[in-house]
Structures are given as C-alpha cells and as structure tokens.
Amino acid sequence: GESVGLHLPTLSVQEGDNSIINCAYSNSASDYFIWYKQESGKGPQFIIDIRSNMDKRQGQRVTVLLNKTVKHLSLQIAATQPGDSAVYFCAGESGGSYIPTFGRGTSLIVHP
Amino acid sequence: SAVISQKPSRDICQRGTSLTIQCQVDSQVTMMFWYRQQPGQSLTLIATANQGSEATYESGFVIDKFPISRPNLTFSTLTVSNMSPEDSSIYLCSVRQARGEQYFGPGTRLTVT
Numbered sequence: 671g672e673s674v675g676l677h678l679p680t681l682s683v684q685e686g687d688n689s690i691i692n693c694a695y696s697n698s699a700s701d702y703f704i705w706y707k708q709e710s711g712k713g714p715q716f717i718i719d720i721r722s723n724m725d726k727r728q729g730q731r732v733t734v735l736l737n738k739t740v741k742h743l744s745l746q747i748a749a750t751q752p753g754d755s756a757v758y759f760c761a762g763e764s765g766g767s768y769i770p771t772f773g774r775g776t777s778l779i780v781h782p
Numbered sequence: 783s784a785v786i787s788q789k790p791s792r793d794i795c796q797r798g799t800s801l802t803i804q805c806q807v808d809s810q811v812t813m814m815f816w817y818r819q820q821p822g823q824s825l826t827l828i829a830t831a832n833q834g835s836e837a838t839y840e841s842g843f844v845i846d847k848f849p850i851s852r853p854n855l856t857f858s859t860l861t862v863s864n865m866s867p868e869d870s871s872i873y874l875c876s877v878r879q880a881r882g883e884q885y886f887g888p889g890t891r892l893t894v895t
Contacts, residue, residue, distance in 0.1 A: 675858070711887070711888075711889075712888055713786075713874050713876075713886030713887050713888050714825070714874075714886045715886070716883045717885060718883070719883075758853050759824060759825070768813060768878060769815075769827060769830070770884070772824045772825045772826075773822050773824060774823075774824050775823075
C-alpha cells in the first residue's frame with residue numbers, strides 16, 4: 671500500500687484569496703491522483719484528477735500540480751469563496767488498483 | 783455521473799445489536815465500495831462489494847463483523863454486527879466505473895451507546 675498525507679490540518683483564508691492545499695505521497699508507483707471536497711454532513715465530491723504523465727491540470731477555478739520527483743501534489747483554488755469551505759482530501763492509486771488511498775484531509779475555512 | 787442514496791441517514795443503536803445500511807445507485811455500476819469515516823478523520827476502505835460473490839475485505843475488517851450483500855449492479859447492503867461504541871462512525875457507500883470518477887453517497891451516521 672501507500673500512505674498519502676497532508677501537511678496542514680486547517681487552512682484559513684480570506685474570501686477572494688487564492689488557496690493552496692498540499693499533499694505528499696509515499697508510493698513512487700502511484701500513477702493516478704484525485705482531489706475530493708467534503709462539505710459538512712455530505713459524502714466526498716470529486717473535484718479534479720491527474721495522471722502521473724502530467725504535471726499540471728486545470729479545472730474551473732482549480733488547478734492540480736504534481737511533482738513526482740518529491741512525491742508532492744497540490745490543489746490551488748483561485749478566488750476562494752465561502753462556498754469553498756470544506757475538508758479537502760487527496761487520494762492516490764497505483765498499478766490500476768482502482769482502490770484509492772486517502773490522505774488525512776485539510777479543513778479549508780474561508781472568511782468573508 | 784451517479785446518484786447514490788443511503789438508508790438510514792443516521793441511527794442511534796445499543797451495543798450488541800446490528801444495523802443494516804442500504805445503498806442504492808441510480809445506474810448500473812461496476813464497482814461498489816464501503817468506507818468508514820470516523821469524525822474528523824479520513825476515509826478507510828472496509829470492503830469492495832462484488833456482485834454475485836463474496837465481498838473483498840481490507841485488512842482489519844472481517845465478514846462476520848461487516849457482512850455485505852450485493853444482489854445486483856445497483857444495490858448493496860452493509861451490516862454492522864454486534865455493535866460496540868467503537869463502531870460509531872460515518873459509513874459511506876461509493877461507486878466507480880473503471881478508472882473514472884468515484885462517487886460517494888451522503889453517508890450513514892451511526893452512534894452506538
């Protein structure tokens with residue numbers, strides 16, 4: 671298996687700022703990564719994914735960066751809004767397992 | 783996409799009893815999973831629910847404690863047996879179609895007293 675961990679348990683930002691959530695992984699065989707958002711009382715929701723043959727992928731207001739050299743990925747949220755307040759999880763998979771290993775989670779708090 | 787519903791959404795149970803959680807998906811899916819999430823924690827995979835055969839359990843989880851059924855491609859149940867307070871958690875059903883997006887149900891919040 672692999673371990674996937676997050677550097678900071680809580681991140682507080684002001685509305686309109688850009689947010690960066692970091693994640694480290696241990697398994698160099700990991701080849702697929704996903705970011706999830708979990709709002710209070712709900713199940714995790716897929717945000718964006720990235721395969722190991724890429725180092726950057728952009729979505730709507732979100733960008734995921736992957737650095738395989740140091741086994742690190744990040745989720746960048748542009749112009750953070752109060753609705754972005756949630757816990758964010760990274761997850762990684764390897765070898766076509768289809769079973770992601772989830773990181774610890776970072777709580778993003780957006781102040782209006 | 784897939785829409786997943788779970789029943790019950792929450793329950794308070796006495797130790798020693800069992801609770802069966804239902805998961806219903808609005809479309810046929812290849813893979814179904816059951817996760818546990820303790821308050822403020824990450825997700826831990828309990829098992830993969832296999833249609834027509836026994837579930838595949840992760841280390842630390844056994845069939846006697848968490849029996850799972852999956853009679854078809856849209857429905858599964860997870861039973862938490864002989865409950866103790868340590869089983870208090872959120873139980874999440876999840877589905878996936880190959881290496882695509884993984885969807886989660888809203889969760890069942892279980893409290894064991």
